[in-house]
Amino acid sequence: MKQFDVLVAGGGPVGWACALACARALGSKNSAPRVAIVDREQGGVVGPVSVDAPLSRRVYAVSQRSIAQLGGWNVSLDRSRTATIEQIVVHTAACATPALTLGAADRRTEAIGAVIEHEALTARIAQAAQAQGVLRIPGECIGADCTGESRTVELADSSLLRAKLLVVADGRESALASSLEIAFTERSYERRGVVAHFQIDTPHRGDARQWFLPDDTILALLPLPDVNGAPAVSMVWSVSESRGAELLAMSAEALCEAVSAATDGSVQMSAVLQSAVAFPLALKRMPDPVADRVIVVGDAAHAVHPLAGQGVNLGFGDAQTLHDVMAAGHKQQIDLGSALLTGKYRRQRYAPTLGLALTTDLLARLYNLGQWPTLKPFADTGMQVLGRLPAFRRLLSSAAA
Ligand SMILES: Cc1cc2nc3c(=O)[nH]c(=O)nc-3n(C[C@H](O)[C@H](O)[C@H](O)COP(=O)(O)OP(=O)(O)OC[C@H]3O[C@@H](n4cnc5c(N)ncnc54)[C@H](O)[C@@H]3O)c2cc1C
CATH class of the missing domain: 3.50.50.60 (FAD/NAD(P)-binding domain)
Structure with a gap:
């Protein structure tokens, strides 16, 4: 033995x-x-x-x-399969402009992190x-x-x-x-993480973006390395089981439209690079x-x-x-x-x-399960107000990085 x-x-x-x-x-x-x-x-x-x-x-x-x-x-990342995260941008339903942006400068490092397969x-x-x-x-x-x-x-x-x-x-x-x-x-969240990769219309500039949406879903778009010379992002959309089934059943065009619409048109998906799959969240x-x-x-x-x-x-x-x-x-x-x-x-x-x-x-619980709806506006405002304080930004960016 x-x-x-x-x-x-x-x-x-x-x-x-x-x-x-x-x-x-x-x-x-x-x-x-x-x-x-x-x-x-x-x-x-x-x-x-x-x-x-x-x-x-x-x-x-x-x-x-x-x-x-x-x-x-002595682990070096494979740069050809990696995209640098320069900035985290968080959007909430309450606010047309981002509620929070955290850059590498907040942490005084070159980058916040990287996305790697x-x-x-x-x-x-x-x-x-x-x-x-x-x-x-x-x-x-x-x-x-x-x-x-x-x-x-x-x-x-x-x-x-x-x-x-x-x-x-x-x-x-x-x-x-x-x-x-x-x-x-x-404990099951009774939510699905729907994952897909998209080609997008404009460069992502290393932004990792997240939307806490009014329908109690959370959409994240992570930067990917360019695919065939075009900018690309990876999506994780935390949605209810039924919405997850709808997204999986959509045609590529309909999925691109649905995701672009959820970003309020600020990121335009032009093609699906990896079709959607869903993971149970717990x-x-x-x-x-x-x-x-x-x-x-x-x-x-x-x-x-x-x-x-x-x-x-x-x-x-x-x-x-x-x-x-x-x-x-x-x-x-x-x-x-x-x-x-x-x-x-x-x-x-x-x-x-x-x-x-x-x-x-x-x-x-607050942003995905729709619990405590009365607290949500306070959380949104808190994020915007605290997000302007350099000390809080430093704290958050250290936690993220
Ligand atoms: C939708 C979604 C998005 C995510 N996004 C992120 C993200 O952006 N960033 C992040 O940090 N995390 C993310 N995560 C979490 C991340 O996927 C996990 O934390 C990570 O995979 C955990 O790694 P692990 O090695 O512990 O487990 P796993 O990656 O699950 O690896 C377990 C390994 O054990 C093997 N194995 C299982 N049983 C046996 C056995 N009996 N004998 C031998 N081998 C066995 C499996 O084959 C597998 O290789 C995400 C998760 C989900 C669901």
Whole structure:
């Protein structure tokens, strides 16, 4: 049976980031692999993404803080698959002009963040992780038992792997966390995130734009790299289940018209580049993402409404904390799966994950679920007034970036 210090289950962006974090913390580059990842993705996300490949439908707004963190771990973004976010522009129903604009200058950095497709991001993190000595094991985890001073993980092909610490990163539906009986709460928003890419008429200038619309839907348009020499954006429109079904059933022309109309004509969609798909939106939270020799990370531990575009960034925060905790444990020669270290992780991640869950949930209730309609005008006005204060702008742009 193969034995590792850390075994990561799940090869999404957060799983690979955690594997890289642990390998860097343990300095396993030139020795036998101490960190391994079970990755069930077919086709190997580890290969480079071809320049000519059409942009994938799944893109993330990655904050400047996450970019700096990954850069410090030798992950360079694939610039051909990335668009810089220069400015965040928020519109509310109450106001013809933007209620809030946040630029890189508010934070005194070059940019607020970047929009990058899932495959290119994951591939670059995976390359850096493997260069750091992480072993990729193709397969699917089906269970994990605690045996003395290690966790034994069983794969679908019946092979067994053993590690001092198991990091569960198998996404929002996490079958592994369920099999370990780690408690969580999940509340459906009964809303769909409708995602599509569009070609647009005029350059986006790096604006990430969001509309809190009067029909209690939230529309976000993120800048994309030019497609065939033309400007493009990625849409996430948080709508009711029935409106989601209507949008999916529309012709390309009708969808372009509907989205352009929702922006009040300020952004004109000229063609659909990636047809619309819809994702169910939910708030998931694991009050305690730690069990005996197990840490649960990423969406497996916490999934939030996409209105703040922070889900993957929260997972990269998990990876940073895991790095710091593992590095300290390695230095002090503490058992890497010990309750001392996992408890340290639990304490450090409690406030950031709870804070983002509460903030996004509050905004979703106010602007997407139509709860507290009498409060909405006050929130709109508050955003406009506070949005003029430099200190508040700095605070918000740091939170976003
Ligand atoms: C509509 C929408 C828009 C979003 N937009 C943004 C955005 O702009 N910015 C942002 O930061 N976030 C965004 N998010 C959130 C983001 O998608 C997630 O936070 C992110 O994907 C979480 O990454 P992860 O690695 O934890 O999970 P995942 O990306 O779900 O990866 C989990 C991995 O585990 C694998 N796996 C599952 N089960 C097993 C198993 N048993 N054995 C082995 N492997 C397994 C899966 O195949 C997958 O590769 C958005 C979400 C939605 C729904």
